[in-house]
Amino acid sequence: MPTIRVIDREGKLRELEAPVGWSVMEVIREAGLPIEAACGGCCACATCHVYVDPAWLGRLEPPHADETMMLDEAFQVRDESRLSCQIKVTPELDGLTVTLAPEF
């Protein structure tokens, strides 16, 4: 099973088992990490905002227009900002590293 690496808001790194086909948000949420994911993963809010390790950014499917639009409701948005509900776990993403964005 792929592993994703999540850095929480205290800077602590965790390695989480990530079933293929789950979203990164689901992996983070099911591990009990503090991610609000208010809309439940339908790209209707921006409360699963993460920063993707720049080394991984180019290896992800680029965001759809509605994801880019929803990021307007996030704060401290950077080039490497993504909504984690829109990143699907694949075998190729083994080792993907993301950082939880500040709560807003």
Add this chain to the structure above:
Amino acid sequence: MTDSVVETDMVIIGAGPVGLFAVFEAGLLGLRCHLVDNLDKIGGQCAELYPDKPIYDIPAVPRCTGQQLIDNLLEQIRPFEPVFHLREQAERLERRPGGGWRVETSAGTVFESPVVVIAAGAGSFVPRRLPLPGAETFEGRSLFYAVRRSEAFRDHRVVVAGGGDSALDWVLALQPLARSIALVHRRDEFRAAPDSVERMRRLVAEGRMRLVIGQITALEGVEGQLTGLRVKLQDGREERLDCDRLLAFYGLKMELGPLADWGLELDRGLVKVDTEAFETSLPGVFAIGDICTYPGKLKLILSGFHEAALMCQKAFRYCRPEERLVFRYTTSSTDLQKKLGVI
């Protein structure tokens, strides 16, 4: 503020799908409902978060959008004439000396009823506040998340932040009043209606307002009065904007709000209920839908519908203690069909 007290059978806190369906189930039993919601519209998350997104797991409705679900529920409950109190947050819950409950809202509306139903989903929608150091010292004095009176912005150096309809609508409305006005948004694309965006761009082209593409990074001012703010531009440079009135529109967030302090037994931010009647630790106060928790709870709209139906059976006993409740089907009961207005 209202001086009069609204007396009713059931006060429902939250006008989302589950609160709406509770009106139906209550209506079949002859109970009248008032609903309170902090949003400016009916429908809760369905209407606010995903009006156009598809829902596939409503029994016997293969596909509908969030808004269609709400529209259908409104049609279904119309015979029961529910009364909505929108843009009001339920602030206080107090036990009445003679039995039943008293609910007071942020607008001063007071309800008295034997039954209160909390159908508040993930909590109240409230504006997302600017998460910058010191922001709270400016809130309500020179930093606002809504406009109460446009006049408060006259002759001021106004900055509006955001890219949705609220931001664009207020930029256009305040531009003629303000001494200067700027719109700050993180990218040069807008979710707002294209017509508003075009009007904004025309004002920019005419030099009557500024559009700054970037993100606010710091606020400047003293004793609650903003004097300026710093914006990080797309190319990484920083710019300072003069500003004595900042209007920030970063969407809404959901929070449990005042009901966290009502003395309800909670479990990780959810209201604990029994699974026979979905009653909370306070007799006559029920919780249904996403906000309630019990062993095996699933946050599905259909679960909330089920919870509403069972809740009403017990709610009836609080509202009509002297009456016996007979269980009937809408298919066969002329009494229910009369209530529904179909015969």
